[in-house]
Structures are given as structure tokens and as C-alpha cells.
Amino acid sequence: MTKNIVILGASGYTGAELVRLLATHGGMTIVALSADRKAGQAMGDVFPHLRHLDLPVLQKIETIDFAGVDLVFCALPHATSQAVIKTLPASVKVVDLSADFRLRDMAEYEKWYGKGHDATDLQAEAVYGLTEFYREDIAAARLVAGTGCNAATGQYALRPLIEAGVIDLDQIIIDLKTGVSGAGRSLKENLLHAELSEGAHAYAVGGTHRHLAEFDQEFSAIAGRPVTVQFTPHLLPANRGIIATVYVHGDAQQIYDTLQAAYVDEAFVETLPMGQHPSTRHVRGSNFCHIGVVADRIEGRAIVIAALDNLTKGSSGQALQNANLMLGLPETQGLMMAPVFP
Known part of the structure; x- marks a missing residue:
């Protein structure tokens, strides 16, 4: 019997990615899809690749009947x-893809998102959705908070190292590059083709990116003392x-x-042979994360590189991985597709 979703x-992009993944899942049936401005339209008209x-x-949220629904994926903006x-x-399980329940x-939350939280009772029961590190809690949860895509990438590279105590916790620099779909589907002048193409630029420089809150929370909890990393994202x-x-x-x-050792039994996280490093082109459209380690020419230093698809392993694929656990389904179901190449 399939689960009603x-x-x-x-x-939005993450919503469309969820539909793409669920199309071949086999254990879940989509019974309702919501949109605001596009309510009344067919999904195939909004996203022709799904026709x-x-x-x-698509319908307004207030018109959806949640009776008999097993799980809701919430791909709405934070605060909303x-x-x-x-x-x-x-009675309905929820996987939230926004930032609302991560912290x-x-x-x-108020410091980084500029307003107070209006559902603190729910926050108390929310489980952080980095599957490989919160698997048992996620399986028992009603509400799971999907991670930030940048936050997930950095954590896959660093969590095992912090826990094992094999790196200097006061000397961590994360230099990250991300694709434009991470900014969402809303129209923004700086994301127009003529504004974005043929160049790359840093943003949120100096420690203003909201995903830093997740790094601070998670790394400090692992270490048992404050851990503050340097983090600069770049838009590609x-x-x-x-x-x-x-x-x-x-x-x-x-x-x-x-x-x-940390990832040897993980289906979706692969540590490349020593000295090799990953590329976004080798994980595109998949739920895989590739990690490489290279020794620096300066003795006592190393470079760890992690790559994943922000819409899949960084968001919708992670959400489905968590939903599988929450519904008692195989964790990898619907997610073992190979990356798209070239």
C-alpha cells in the first residue's frame, strides 16, 4: 500500500524536484500539490519537463483535504x-524544506532571520534532517527540518573530522561555490542571465550567510565547545x-x-581515493555526495573537497531520504538514480 503525499x-524548484523523484518512487502517491499564484494550473504547464x-x-493550501495524508513536504519560504x-x-508527518525549524x-533564529519564531512548540519536537547523522531520530520524528544546502555540504566534509578530533577546530576555512537554483525561482534582477553569466562572485562575505547558524549549532554541539568557521560562498x-x-x-x-571510515557504509556519501577530488558534474541530478582529500604542500595542512547537487542531496533528495525513514520505507527508495552526465 503506497503512502499518500x-x-x-x-x-518552486525544490517542489518540482520532489515531483521528479517521486515519479519513479513506487511507494508514495502524490494526492495534492499546492501553489499560490499558479493555483488552478496543471503542473505540466508550470514545469513542461513533468508534462x-x-x-x-495545483491548488491553494486552504482547499487541500489532509484526511488520509501520511506525509507533507513543505517547500515554502521561511516564516510562511x-x-x-x-x-x-x-496525525500528518512533515518534512520542512525551509529554514524555520533548523535552529x-x-x-x-531571530538573530539570523530577523523575526521571532511563531511555532516554538513545534520547534521543540523538530529533528535536524542531515540523514546520515540523525537517522534514528528522523525515523521516529513527526517533524523533520531539512538542512540548508550549503550547510549540508560543509557538514559532510567536516562532521567526522570534528568528532574524531583530527583537525584544529580554530583553523577551518570553507570556500564554497553554488549554482543559481539555490536562490529559488523568484524573479531577481541579479539572477538575470545577462547579470549572472560569464562571471562569478562572492556574496554574504564576512560571516553574514544564514547557513553559518547551522555550522555554529552543529559543529559546536559535536565538539562540546564553540566552533566558529570562516565561510565564504560564491555564486556560479x-x-x-x-x-x-x-x-x-x-x-x-x-x-x-x-x-x-565514517562513510564506508553510507549509500549516498562516497569518499574518493586519496588525492582525487570531486566535481559537481559527477553528482548532477543525483542524491550522491562525493568527498575528496588532498594533502597540502604545507606540512600539517589538508584540503577536503565535497560536491553535491543542491536541489537533490542538498534539498529535495535529502527530504525524500528522510521521508522514507519516517514512513518505514527503505531509505534509498526512489533515490538510487545515476547522476546526469554530461
Whole structure:
């Protein structure tokens, strides 16, 4: 018997990615899709690449009947997401793709997102959705908070190293490049083709990117003391993909061995042979994360590089991986497709 699924915010990139993944899942049936401005339209008209699928017509959230629904994917903007989720029936499981339930400290949420949290009771039960590190909690959860895509990439490179104590916690630099789909589908002047193509630029320089809050929260919890990383993201003229180059102080072979041991049994995280490094083109459209380790020419330093697809492993694929666990389905179901190449 398949599980009944609703996707809220289906007219955005992450919503469309969820539909693409669920189309061949086999264990879930989409019973409703919501959109605001595009309510009443067919999904195939909004996203022509999905026109071959038999999907519900997009509708307003308030017209959806949640009776019999097993799980809701909420792909709405932060603040909107918490307002909607707190009105859902308590019997419905939720995977939220926004930032609303990622941070455990509500003062930190207000600091980074500029407003107080309006669903603090729900925040108390939310589980952080980095699957490989919160698997058991996710399986038992009603509400799972999907991670930021940049935050996920950096964490795959660093969490095992911090836990094992093989790097200097005060000397971590994350230099990250991301594709433009991470900024969402809303019209923005700086994301026009003529403004973005044929160049790349840093943004949120000096520690203003909101995903830093997740790094602070997660790394400090692992270490048992404050860990503050340097992080600079760059926007690439590419549709999708993230690559993070992480500079650390430690023995390169020990760092490699630690990552290899941490991920050897993980279906979606692959540590490349020592000295090799990943590319976004080798994970595009997939739920895989590739990690490479290279010894720096300066003794005692190493470079860890992680690559994943921001819309899949960084967002919608991660969301489906979590939903599989929450619904008692095989964790890898619907997610073992090979990357798209070239």
C-alpha cells in the first residue's frame, strides 16, 4: 500500500524536484500539490519537463483535504512555512524544506532571520534532517527540518573530522561555490542571465550567510565547545550543484582515513581515493555526495573537497531520504538514480 503525499509549494524548484523523484518512487502517491499564484494550473504547464506525469492540479493550501495524508513536504519560504505547518493535523508527518525549524535556539533564529519564531512548540519536537547523522531520530520524528544546502555540504566534509578530533577546530576555512537554483525561482534582477553569466562572485562575505547558524549549532554541539568557521560562498553561472573546498590543519592521511571510515557504509556519501577530488558534474541530478582529500604542500595542512547537487542531496533528495525513514520505507527508495552526465 503506497503512502499518500502532499507537496506544498510545488511550483518552486525544490517542489518540482520532489515531483521528479517521486515519479519513479513506487511507494508514495502524490494526492495534492499546492501553489499560490499558479493555483488552478496543471503542473505540466508550470514545469513542461513533468508534462508526461498524471499529477493533481495545483491548488491553494486552504482547499487541500489532509484526511488520509501520511506525509507533507513543505517547500515554502521561511516564516510562511511555520505558519502553515502549525495548522496541519497532528496525525500528518512533515518534512520542512525551509529554514524555520533548523535552529534549536529561538534567539539564534531571530538573530539570523530577523523575526521571532511563531511555532516554538513545534520547534521543540523538530529533528535536524542531515540523514546520515540523525537517522534514528528522523525515523521516529513527526517533524523533520531539512538542512540548508550549503550547510549540508560543509557538514559532510567536516562532521567526522570534528568528532574524531583530527583537525584544529580554530583553523577551518570553507570556500564554497553554488549554482543559481539555490536562490529559488523568484524573479531577481541579479539572477538575470545577462547579470549572472560569464562571471562569478562572492556574496554574504564576512560571516553574514544564514547557513553559518547551522555550522555554529552543529559543529559546536559535536565538539562540546564553540566552533566558529570562516565561510565564504560564491555564486556560479551554473544551474545546480555545490562544491565546497575546506582548508584544515591536520594530517591528510588521518583525515582521509577518518572520512573513509565514517562513510564506508553510507549509500549516498562516497569518499574518493586519496588525492582525487570531486566535481559537481559527477553528482548532477543525483542524491550522491562525493568527498575528496588532498594533502597540502604545507606540512600539517589538508584540503577536503565535497560536491553535491543542491536541489537533490542538498534539498529535495535529502527530504525524500528522510521521508522514507519516517514512513518505514527503505531509505534509498526512489533515490538510487545515476547522476546526469554530461
